[in-house]
Amino acid sequence: MSFVVLDLEWNGSYSSKEHRFVNEIIEFGAVKTDENLNIIDRFEMLISPQIGKKLCSKVKKLTKITNEELRENGCTFMHAVSEFKKFCGDCVLVTWGTSDILALIENYMYYAHRPELPFLTSYCNVQDYCEKCLSVNDKSSQLGLSVCADMLAINFDVEEQHRAYADAELTLKCMKHFVEDYPIEDFIKDATAHEFYDRLLYKNHFITDINNPEIDKRSMRFNCDACGRQAARQANWKVKNKSFVAPFLCKKCGRKFTGKVSFKKKYDGVTVRKRIVEYVEKPVDENSENKA
Known part of the structure; x- marks a missing residue:
């Protein structure tokens, strides 16, 4: 050869x-x-x-x-x-x-x-x-x-x-x-x-439509990285940098974190990448009551 x-x-x-x-x-x-x-x-x-x-x-x-x-x-x-x-x-x-x-x-x-x-x-x-x-x-x-x-x-x-x-x-x-x-x-x-x-x-691409039938919703579940129990999602999924992100709460140990998952469509199918990032609490606007 x-x-x-x-x-x-x-x-x-x-x-x-x-x-x-x-x-x-x-x-x-x-x-x-x-x-x-x-x-x-x-x-x-x-x-x-x-x-x-x-x-x-x-x-x-x-x-x-x-x-x-x-x-x-x-x-x-x-x-x-x-x-x-x-x-x-x-x-x-x-x-x-x-x-x-x-x-x-x-x-x-x-x-x-x-x-x-x-x-x-x-x-x-x-x-x-x-x-x-x-x-x-x-x-x-x-x-x-x-x-x-x-x-x-x-x-x-x-x-x-x-x-x-x-x-x-x-x-x-x-x-x-x-x-x-x-x-x-x-x-x-x-x-x-x-x-x-x-x-x-074939052009690989990220799936960013949550209703796409090629997304396996089971892949969007997250276990707590502290105690291993399944955590509860606290808000709707949002798309950020071609990934889905949402806040999670472990009701067992009180751990808060952000779950991040992406779905990449390739010729042979969809690959899933998941990771946990630290949850950042949004600062409270002290004047919000006065603005209402």
Whole structure:
């Protein structure tokens, strides 16, 4: 099994044709490996923007790519895809996280008007793989590439990062660190399967309508964190920062607290996150009787 590790750089461009912003790809960088993850080929290509004419200042500062470089050395996106298809062959395509593959699909959809990438048969999100190997369980924040490299004591030049080829090479180094001890096969997805694009393109979202039938109301019960008894809700649920919050009182021990629960709709169903926070008593307005 051989791999192609891909990284992309892109610019936030406004499309006057579609009246929306597009993550317009400006650079491809990739390494191809043999079955032992030794690099056997490399791919680098600049893309001349066709949606937005100028790079935003943040992208120029981060990547050190200039508008002049893209005008003089860039090709069209569809030409880059054609060349990358030849380069990729039947290898497993690897990216760090899904943002690059989603940008690639978005750009291909913009120009070719279909999401299915012509070179994609197998895909691996190596960020998920590394998080699993490192036992990173905090899903509230994803593991960054440079953070992972630091954790693994992999040397890299910070100045070279945020260029596609350098990031692709660093991704490979992180991946190679684990493959002998942790099989990667379970993280390789069949990109020809019907649900692959449905799953990848599905947009997770929080449910904030309490009457939504996908909310399991039993998940909105809270036990007292002091004595373990079920507490009684003291007021109606309110939505705050995409979570439901309400005050609770344990009638057994008198403990007051605020229950906070969120429901996140994902492709495979709804995930529930619950936590207890300290109850804050609202200050009493001493002049309230005079105002009545």
